[in-house]
Amino acid sequence: xxxxxxxxxxxxxxxxxxxxxxxxxxxxxxxxxxxxxxxxxxxxxxxxxxxxxxxxxxxxxxxxxxxxxxxxxxxxxxxxxxxxxxxxxxxxxxxxxxxxxxxxxxxxxxxxxxxxxxxxxxxxxxxxxxxxxxxxxxxxxxxxxxxxxxxxxxxxxxxxxxxxxxxxxxxxxxxxxxxxxxxxxxxxxxxxxxxxxxxxxxxxxxxxxxxxxxxxxxxxxxxxxxxxxxxxxxxxxxxxxxxxxxxxxxxxxxxxxxxxxxxxxxxxxxxxxxxxxxxxxxxxxxxxxxxxxxxxxxxxxxxxxxxxxxxxxxxxxxxxxxxxxxxxxxxxxxxxxxxxxxxxxx
Amino acid sequence: xxxxxxxxxxxxxxxxxxxxxxxxxxxxxxxxxxxxxxxxxxxxxxxxxxxxxxxxxxxxxxxxxxxxxxxxxxxxxxxxxxxxxxxxxxxxxxxxxxxxxxxxxxxxxxxxxxxxxxxxxxxxxxxxxxxxxxxxxxxxxxxxxxxxxxxxxxxxxxxxxxxxxxxxxxxxxxxxxxxxxxxxxxxxxxxxxxxxxxxxxxxxxxxxxxxxxxxxxxxxxxxxxxxxxxxxxxxxxxxxxxxxxxxxxxxxxxxxxxxxxxxxxxxxxxxxxxxxxxxxxxxxxxxxxxxxxxxxxxxxxxxxxxxxxxxxxxxxxxxxxxxxxxxxxxxxxxxxxxxxxxxxxx
Numbered sequence: 091x092x093x094x095x096x097x098x099x100x101x102x103x104x105x106x107x108x109x110x111x112x113x114x115x116x117x118x119x120x121x122x123x124x125x126x127x128x129x130x131x132x133x134x135x136x137x138x139x140x141x142x143x144x145x146x147x148x149x150x151x152x153x154x155x156x157x158x159x160x161x162x163x164x165x166x167x168x169x170x171x172x173x174x175x176x177x178x179x180x181x182x183x184x185x186x187x188x189x190x191x192x193x194x195x196x197x198x199x200x201x202x203x204x205x206x207x208x209x210x211x212x213x214x215x216x217x218x219x220x221x222x223x224x225x226x227x228x229x230x231x232x233x234x235x236x237x238x239x240x241x242x243x244x245x246x247x248x249x250x251x252x253x254x255x256x257x258x259x260x261x262x263x264x265x266x267x268x269x270x271x272x273x274x275x276x277x278x279x280x281x282x283x284x285x286x287x288x289x290x291x292x293x294x295x296x297x298x299x300x301x302x303x304x305x306x307x308x309x310x311x312x313x314x315x316x317x318x319x320x321x322x323x324x325x326x327x328x329x330x331x332x333x334x335x336x337x338x339x340x341x342x343x344x345x346x347x348x349x350x351x352x353x354x355x356x357x358x359x360x361x362x363x364x365x366x367x368x369x370x371x372x373x374x375x376x377x378x379x380x381x382x383x384x385x386x387x388x389x390x391x392x393x394x395x396x397x398x399x400x401x402x403x404x405x406x407x408x409x410x411x412x413x414x415x416x417x418x419x420x421x422x423x424x425x426x427x428x429x430x431x432x433x434x435x436x
Numbered sequence: 437x438x439x440x441x442x443x444x445x446x447x448x449x450x451x452x453x454x455x456x457x458x459x460x461x462x463x464x465x466x467x468x469x470x471x472x473x474x475x476x477x478x479x480x481x482x483x484x485x486x487x488x489x490x491x492x493x494x495x496x497x498x499x500x501x502x503x504x505x506x507x508x509x510x511x512x513x514x515x516x517x518x519x520x521x522x523x524x525x526x527x528x529x530x531x532x533x534x535x536x537x538x539x540x541x542x543x544x545x546x547x548x549x550x551x552x553x554x555x556x557x558x559x560x561x562x563x564x565x566x567x568x569x570x571x572x573x574x575x576x577x578x579x580x581x582x583x584x585x586x587x588x589x590x591x592x593x594x595x596x597x598x599x600x601x602x603x604x605x606x607x608x609x610x611x612x613x614x615x616x617x618x619x620x621x622x623x624x625x626x627x628x629x630x631x632x633x634x635x636x637x638x639x640x641x642x643x644x645x646x647x648x649x650x651x652x653x654x655x656x657x658x659x660x661x662x663x664x665x666x667x668x669x670x671x672x673x674x675x676x677x678x679x680x681x682x683x684x685x686x687x688x689x690x691x692x693x694x695x696x697x698x699x700x701x702x703x704x705x706x707x708x709x710x711x712x713x714x715x716x717x718x719x720x721x722x723x724x725x726x727x728x729x730x731x732x733x734x735x736x737x738x739x740x741x742x743x744x745x746x747x748x749x750x751x752x753x754x755x756x757x758x759x760x761x762x763x764x765x766x767x768x769x770x771x772x773x774x775x776x777x778x779x780x781x782x
Contacts, residue, residue: 098482098665115478125471126674132461133642136444162508162668169667173544191666198519198663200546296479297673317544319444320537321515322508326672327643328472 091390097190100399109426111414112399114235114376115296116269116351124335126328134324137315138302142334149337150304157304159314160325160333164265164301165191167286168229170321171303172199174313175227175259175284183221183228185213187379187408189235189263190401201226205407211239211370211379215248222252227259230278233266233374236406236413238355240272240373253282261286265301266375268292268344271352281307292344293336298329351376351416354423358416361427365434376417379403385412388433396429437736443536446745455772457760458745460581460722461642462615462697470681472674480670483661484648488680495683496650503650505660506671506679510611510634510647511537514575516667517630517649518545520660521573521605529567529574531559533725533754535581535609536747547572551753557585557716557725561594568598573605576624579612579720582752582759584701586618586719599628607632611647612721614638614690617698627653638690639682644675697722697762700769704762707773711780722763725749731758734779742775 094100100112137143138160147153161167172182172195182196186205196203206213206221211234222228230249232241253260260278265288267275277285288301305311355372362369362380369380382388382403389402389412403411416423440446446458483489484506493499507513518528518541528542532551542549552559552567557580568574576595578587599606606624611634613621623631634647651657701718708715708726715726728734728749735748735758749757762769 096665098662113479117477123474125473127471128469128643131463131640131643133459162672165666166668194662194666198667294477297474297477297670299669299672316444316540319442320511320540321544322512322645322668324643324645326508326645326675328674329672 091387092394093386094390094393094402096405097401100401108393108397108399109422109429110399110418111416111426112401113296114291114415114417116291116294116347116376116417117419123332126332128327129331134327134330136319136324138325139327139330139334142330142337145334145337146302146304153304153306156308156311157306159303159311159318160330161286161301161303161318162322162325163290163299164263164286164288166299166322167288167301167303168192168195168261168263169198170314170317171261171284171286172196172201173317174310176201177226180226181224183225185229185231185234187211187236187403187406187411188229189231190405192229193407208237208239211237213241213245215245218245218248219252222256222258225258227261227282229261229263231263233270233272235266235375236377236379236401236403236408236411238370238372238375238377238379240270243276246276246278250278250280250283253278254280257282259284265291269348269351269376270374271348271355272373284310289333289336293333293339295329295332295336298326298332300325300329300333354416354420357420358414358423358427361423362414365427365431372416376415378414378416379406379408379411380414381410382412383410385410388412392430392433396433398426398429398433400430437733438740439732440736440739440748442751443747446747454739454743454745455768455775456745456764457762457772458747459642460637460761460763462637462640462693462722462763463765469678472678474673475677480673480676482665482670484671485673485676485680488676488683491680491683492648492650499650499652502654502657503652505649505657505664506676507647507649507664508668508671509636509645510609510632512645512668513632513634513647513649514538514541514607514609515544516660516663517607517632518542518547519663520656521630522547523572526572527570529564529571531575531577531580533557533582533749533752533757534575535577536751538575539753554583554585557583559587559591561591564591564594565598568602568604571604573607573628575607575609577609579616581612581721582723582725582747582749582754582757584716584718584721584723584725586616589622592622592624596624596626596629599624600626603628605630611637615694615697615722616720617694617701618719630656635679635682639679639685641675641678641682644672644678646671646675646679700762700766703766704760704769704773707769708760711773711777718762722761724760724762725752725754725757726760727756728758729756731756734758738776738779742779744772744775744779746776
């Protein structure tokens, strides 16, 4: 078996002969991508262009443009946040299964990972309370990747309370905020909440790399900006300009996009159940995460022998599962699932 | 005195009433900045788009596209390189005066700075040999910022030899490669050389944030790509596309740009000498670095009372100097120096 070591093997692989259930690259929203021209030469503000930060602050009641930092996608937002809260020998709590980059990101920031085992994708309040005490903070992600689960309101109440009372940083990965099928998306609030967002998923802007950090803690914001000033400086100006434009997208369009995505998710969920797989019903994001024995072999054989990309649960801390993104066309879903069916019935 | 704490105070400040000798933002080259359209949706390759890496490899004899990583400017290139060579308790040798971000970047990568004192901006071979032994590597920068000095060929021979024989990483900051007034620019070569480059200075593309790493060490390249995969993923695609276009710029245009910059530098150099300042003649880059007592007060008063931006030598490890960028119009140079003259003769 030719083992595939991680998702980066597939990122940026746009071969038309391959059916990809790999990266989460939504293609639903019909936003025009107009040609973009630079408004002015020279560096931009490290914290992000004022117009974009102002537009964002209109979406967060009580916020000001100073509460935002524009980043090279949510990935950089996470990296900068971890570097900013770094404390020697500190531990960060990671719910498992986790998004594959979290572990590496925490390690790269020279802190240690501690795991909180999710129960069928869900956090248990008492478990969080017990586990968080040895940590300086945690990463929270709802709707979750790879689980597709939305955490309950009572868990979120509990986390807000713990964060405030015990001064624990919660890095809330909200990149799937516009794909929450459980109702209006709720975000964590508080002095120690660092919420990270992306334009990639909501507005089909993966390649542009624009995301942002929203936080109310002024000192923390300043620290992150100081780090960004010597690691990447301003986020690319053209993409920020475009991000400013797409923020004006009709709300209805966003709702329709989410509904269409949910329909695809439920369709694929039923089809996978028909194939005999055991999996959770998607409540948000665009991933299905069925159980699958010998997942690394399955990922390799599906790719090399059947031309189908799926991700190995092992990369997300859940061996013997595979992750399938339904952020692809209905036609691709049908073709890919047919191949998957053939493979499973070999 | 209202002390100004660092260069980020001025970055992105584009107030027309202010004369700025601050950031190095060249405006000489007449390259069209056309409107840019995304060629395709989805993420790009983390290592950088194949077409841009191919175009770069044509410029480096014996290289292949695999030797390049496209980054969010030279800043990210430096940050990624340091994170990749990280070793616990390791030290990095930094020639002093240094570019202001180097220190923070080394600290952010959890290593320690050790200084090599430049003599009138120049490295002394024996000093390098002695100092490098306690370090895993060094940052090299020629033409230098803030010194404007080009290091000698014999020093470069020595560094290449030390790097190879003692397995020391040399991160060579070559962002001023197209502004070397000492003759054809020479780059360090070898297995442990990591050279970092930028489109910002050469092609007036600061706000776009495109730079790259060139290295021959395959393992190191792979490690850097793995880090980038979980810290910023692909560099923005529009900017990479533009970078690909500007690489076709006429060589003559590049030479003219450098000659014009040098002329401005020499002009400003003479004018500063006329004002009685002691400084080095520019051999590359676009900075003059005269001695100036009580530099922090001078920087503050020039900005708040005279509307002139200059940088404090303290930010570059050289208190009692100030840095002036001559990457601005001749008109601005005249206006700014007149104000500086008034200030000095108060």
